[in-house]
Amino acid sequence: MDLRERVVVVTGGGNGIGRQVVLELLRRGARVAAIDIRADSLDETAAAAGAGDRLATFVVDITDREATEALPPEVVDVLGPVDALIHVAGIIQPFVPLKDLGYDAIERVVNVNLYGTIHIVKAFLPLLLDRPIAHVATVSSMGGFLPVPGQTIYGATKAAVKLMTEGLYSELLDTNVGVSVIMPGSVSTEITANSGVDLPAAVSAQAGPEDAGRFPMTSAEDAAAIIIDGIEKGRLHIHVGRDSWMLSLLKRVAPKRSMHLIQRQMKSLLAP
Template structure:
């Protein structure tokens, strides 16, 4: 679906990849309802774009009532809703599942999966009513490849992947297209925004290529315009997608060794 002339809702729009998605959509002629729990973050996004094409909405996607009220709010501001990009998400503390607090597990699942599901269910009736529309859910490379110390995060993003593919099948006979995005390592502040301590970077970490949020946004919007079901962002996501299919055990062991070095007690 073309972006130009369409109204897009973007969550997590106050920073990082969400902010760049807002900028990219507006640069390509779209209008955007930017959603984030941070009023200051949304204000920062607004400073970077044509505000005649933007509205900002301070909403926490874990708030059922606020999410339920949002479609009416966006439609009142823009007259229609053509696309939803569920980008908001957090990671977990870098610890094994057995050491992870119940509250951390519930928070990750509530934001990453339940928030995506809640937003999708709230907006789908509006999208189905349009001549054409697009639902985009941001999963992760961790949604198809296991990373020790991020197992619950990965499970939440794997759930987003299967939810998106199920919605794709259910909506085939409608005008709504569905895409699921698998970003690799993106140079954003997701660790800080998640309230998680960042493990000390090693020399090997410095050699790991990261995709800029600006480039990630371009790749995602290109994929939307091509109606792609799966959108891989970054060479690492592409390679890991191949590795887990071709040599899953070897690939998992390789990543486990790399993560073990990074999470060793002397390194944190």
């Protein structure tokens, strides 16, 4: 599906990958509704875009079901019928093993990553089904198919997002709506700080929470281009970065070995 001149809703548009998806879509000629919980971040995205009325911003917390359900008519009022949803917003959990992770942190990450995904997809799907051609894409993670020590609940939410999106693919096969699930490897963003999480001292300033050690991090700009190209080609699975590609292969060929490899490289995340 060619996204030029389409109306595309992008969540998490205030920072990181989502912001770059917004900017790249605008460069390609789309009209974009950028959604985020942070008004100041959305203002920065709008200033970087300088796209006039092709960009509209909406401050919404996607864990708030009612607020999310109220969003589609507001977007249509400003930009017209919605052709695609690219759901990027998400957070990580504090770097602690499950036995030490409190229920407040567990509920927060489940609410944003899983319920937030359910809310936004259910809110926009009826609009997409009304279009001649449409697309829905969600962002899972390399951490959704390969466990990272200290990110166990995060990984579980991202695995759930992956399977939910694959379920949607099956349910929507005979419709006009295409489906993609995006699995980024390590992407250079400020997700740790934005999630309100402290990076363990043992981790270098360069390493991200999903840093796979041997691979270079992907820039948010490159991630955005890969995501949009993948959607335009109608790919179901979109891997972002060589780490995500290689480790998904290794996970299928040698499941336990791949887990041991990541455990060795990432166990410093749990160091005191």
